[in-house]
Amino acid sequence: GIQVEQSPPDLILQEGANSTLRCNFSDSVNNLQWFHQNPWGQLINLFYIPSGTKQNGRLSATTVATERYSLLYISSSQTTDSGVYFCAVRARTRSSNTGKLIFGQGTTLQVKP
Amino acid sequence: DAGVIQSPRHEVTEMGQEVTLRCKPISGHDYLFWYRQTMMRGLELLIYFNNNVPIDDSGMPEDRFSAKMPNASFSTLKIQPSEPRDSAVYFCASSSHGNEQFFGPGTRLTVL
Numbered sequence: 001g002i003q004v005e006q007s008p009p010d011l012i013l014q015e016g017a018n019s020t021l022r023c024n025f026s027d028s029v030n031n032l033q034w035f036h037q038n039p040w041g042q043l044i045n046l047f048y049i050p051s052g053t054k055q056n057g058r059l060s061a062t063t064v065a066t067e068r069y070s071l072l073y074i075s076s077s078q079t080t081d082s083g084v085y086f087c088a089v090r091a092r093t094r095s096s097n098t099g100k101l102i103f104g105q106g107t108t109l110q111v112k113p
Numbered sequence: 114d115a116g117v118i119q120s121p122r123h124e125v126t127e128m129g130q131e132v133t134l135r136c137k138p139i140s141g142h143d144y145l146f147w148y149r150q151t152m153m154r155g156l157e158l159l160i161y162f163n164n165n166v167p168i169d170d171s172g173m174p175e176d177r178f179s180a181k182m183p184n185a186s187f188s189t190l191k192i193q194p195s196e197p198r199d200s201a202v203y204f205c206a207s208s209s210h211g212n213e214q215f216f217g218p219g220t221r222l223t224v225l
Contacts, residue, residue: 033213041202041219048213086156090211099144099211100169103156 002027002091006104013077013111021072021107023087031090032063033101034072038083046072046085077111084108115139117217119205125223131193134220137186138207146206146214147180147190156204162188163211195224 003026013019023032034046047054047061049070054061058077063070074081088101118137126132138145146161160170165182173180177196182188192199202221208214 031212035216041221043204043216043219045213045215088156088214099146099161099163099208099214100158101146101214102158105155 002029002089002102004087004089004102004104006085006087006107008107009105010108011110013109015077015079015111015113017077017111018073018075019077019109021074021085021087021109023070023072023089023104025068025070025087025089027068028092029065029068029089030092031101032070033088034061034070035086035088036081036083037086037106043086074109077109079111079113082109082111117205117207117215119203119217119220121220122218123221123223125225126195127225128196129194130224131191132195132199132222132224134190134203134205134222136188136190136205136217138188138205139215140186142207142209142215143185144208144211144214145182145188146208147188148204148206148216150202150204150219151200159190159203192222195222197224200224 005024036044049063051065058075060073084106086106088103120135147159150156159172160180162182180190202219204219206214206216
């Protein structure tokens with residue numbers, strides 16, 4: 001099955017710094033999502049981005065489907081950005097019925113004041 | 114607009130007991146997913162439904178686990194009998210036409 005690798009596994013930033021998180025996947029996808037799991041365990045949708053670039057405030061994401069990677073940019077980080085960031089993909093298959101998301105292991109981000 | 118609703122939020126039970134987790138998807142969504150999150154295995158799909166029909170249950174760990182979706186607005190995940198290794202956070206998610214998935218708050222299950 002499709003493999004999803006995220007890097008770095010852990011990241012510590014000083015408040016105000018910028019960062020880039022990476023997600024590599026091993027096969028063609030027709031769905032890619034970025035989530036933030038906050039310290040209370042909630043999974044918050046950040047981006048639905050099977051291809052292209054999107055921006056939402058201080059966050060932006062780019063997926064280059066042909067090269068099988070996606071990047072999440074966090075600018076001017078804040079302490080509330082702390083948590084785990086997950087990339088999840090749905091493989092492009094012959095069957096259009098599959099809805100299965102495969103998650104990476106996540107990047108744990110700590111933003112210090 | 115309500116998101117995905119799960120109950121209970123926390124469940125503590127003893128080994129051997131039956132556990133039932135409940136989920137109400139976002140209204141109008143035709144896909145429903147059950148995931149489990151553990152430290153060892155991360156987030157993994159257990160089963161998903163399309164229009165109330167189970168499509169892929171290959172992630173269900175064993176026969177002790179069962180899931181049902183009697184109608185478009187309700188699903189259950191049942192564990193009988195429960196074991197300590199079932200302790201995890203169980204998430205329900207829903208989507209429209211298999212696109213962007215939205216997750217509920219999760220149920221934290223502890224089996225003693």
